Amino acid sequence: MLRRPTIDDVAGLAGVSIKTVSRVFNRAPNVRRETREKVFAAAETLHYQPNLSARQLASNRTFLVGLVYDDPDPETTNDYVTAIQSGSLLACRDYGYHLLINPVSVSSPKLIDELTALNRQVDGLIVLQPLSDVRAVNQFITENDVACVRLSQRPLSGYASISVADVEAADEMTEHLLSLGHRRIGFIMGHPEHGQSHDRMAGYRRALERNGVPFDPKLVAQGLFDYDSGYACARRLLSQGDLPTAIFASNDPMAMGVLSAAREMEFDVPGKLSVAGFDDSPLARHAYPSLTTVRQPIASIARLATEELMQRLQNGGSGDANHCLKAEVILRASTAAPSPQAGHASS
């Protein structure tokens, strides 16, 4: 195996100093065009690539970005995180950075220690929910002036954030169900510690109110953003009192649970019960019936988050821009007008 070419080799072949080679590769100003071309030619001849470890150490930067998220159960994959990761990976590449994936546990007593260690190993962080809504995490960020961007509806002064207009999206979905004629619309709330759960609930309530439909607490159940809690909530909502003709679950796995409960309890979907989800994961697309849901602009979120972080890293600024992106209601086969006589599916 050949020794890997270094900056000294390139400088020798190009007939310039190693500092000039460094300037060329770092796009520094004040290098003549012919000098730059000479250096690039030498580098190409030698198949030279800068040694990242050396760059890191000499510049006191790592060229790594840490994506940090809550991972309560490593055995379960989370489509939302995976999609954000995919988008961030590509965006980081465009800036010459690598993305490091860091699952943590919100309930771990070592959470702040882990974040501290991580922060030393990366130039900046992308913090996903629900982490970005945890007080201790935000305190860590401000006390250490951590270069980061947070995906959260809750701004933090001096730090950029990206969010989706969850109130508007949930309002629009609820409006859709109302326009179909539904007046008893069940709502399954997401995890109480996630900021977006409250926004989705707020949107649901706003649309009800705007349409003169009274809010009924009996139509609301508390889920945990997973299939099993969605299933349990649906079983409860479909078992008591004045039954809903539609159920809006705060994410797709919970909506899948609603579909299963409806089936077991012989509520035909969408004939007797309309079901809506949130996120537009593959689950939603491949479900039977295919799920009406809210699509988040994941690629835009990931790109914008990365760009905000790069702004901060490259300009040393204290960017505190807050971007709120619009989501889109996707109509599929799981929602329809309520049947003239609401009741159980007949076998």
Add this chain to the structure above:
Amino acid sequence: MLRRPTIDDVAGLAGVSIKTVSRVFNRAPNVRRETREKVFAAAETLHYQPNLSARQLASNRTFLVGLVYDDPDPETTNDYVTAIQSGSLLACRDYGYHLLINPVSVSSPKLIDELTALNRQVDGLIVLQPLSDVRAVNQFITENDVACVRLSQRPLSGYASISVADVEAADEMTEHLLSLGHRRIGFIMGHPEHGQSHDRMAGYRRALERNGVPFDPKLVAQGLFDYDSGYACARRLLSQGDLPTAIFASNDPMAMGVLSAAREMEFDVPGKLSVAGFDDSPLARHAYPSLTTVRQPIASIARLATEELMQRLQNGGSGDANHCLKAEVILRASTAAPSPQAGHASS
């Protein structure tokens, strides 16, 4: 912001040389117990953590492992890759390594250049299928003596590999369908360039043969491991000749496509058509009806792959162990005995 403590600070406080501190943190032999304790105490007092960039540069190692996989469509998440990633991430942590995620494109003309660059930035690679079955990639591995572990059924001399006993698993699934009484069993093949596609097919044929059921090429359709190709293959298999009473698809997304096609063509599942998948992704669990499928031991694969790579990295050996793990058939609601009179579902 305080300056971060260095090895000099720890050496000063502990009253030893920096080399001794280095020995302690690298678990070198020949350090007295009380010396080691003194150093750890000083390090803890100072909240010292080794500077990874410096370690990388001084040792000519990066303490990074690259997970490299084919990603034809960055907009689509792949449950298998995500699960392997999750397991590898945890396993690497146990060895003090970080995992770098690297999607590439098998059809890109720059594939080998990208692998070359990546190989300079990590200490070793975990190569997933179908990459690990590409001749040019394996040539790159052997020509450069790349430290790696491949997930592949095809061994490469001098390099470790991990695989799942796909022949046996597919054999067992087909046996299950045969034991239910099915004799016309459709088979949807996976992507022709993935090694495991052929093994799954081989298992299917072996079980037929062992049970004296003649292989009928008209019962086989070529899919591409995705929902759409599964849907199209099912539509074809259910439209012509002597119809199958069961369809075994080589992965879960394709099996989901079979469910959709069956529904549209009014084949009740499992009453008139049994459907089986492979992989046991969340799709399988949450499908309606829930899918009978093959579960791969993903956590074991990831851990074993990482351990093999660590063996090679830490012992400089040329490990070439080949591990073949057993998969498990998971019975769910999508398979049942064929109805006494095979035919279309009634309304």
Add this chain to the structure above:
DNA sequence: GCAACGATTGACAGCGCTGTCAATAAGAAA
């Protein structure tokens, strides 16, 4: 003509640690 400024390049210390080799003390064997 002289001084000031800007463009361009180069020398080199040092980032924080590891690998290599030397030094020393203590114990065992001849």
Add this chain to the structure above:
DNA sequence: TTTCTTATTGACAGCGCTGTCAATCGTTGC
């Protein structure tokens, strides 16, 4: 007693690059 071996520790060059500062040349303004 002398020599050899082992355990333990320390000195220091250097990994490949960047930041800082100096040097030099050419141009412009007075």
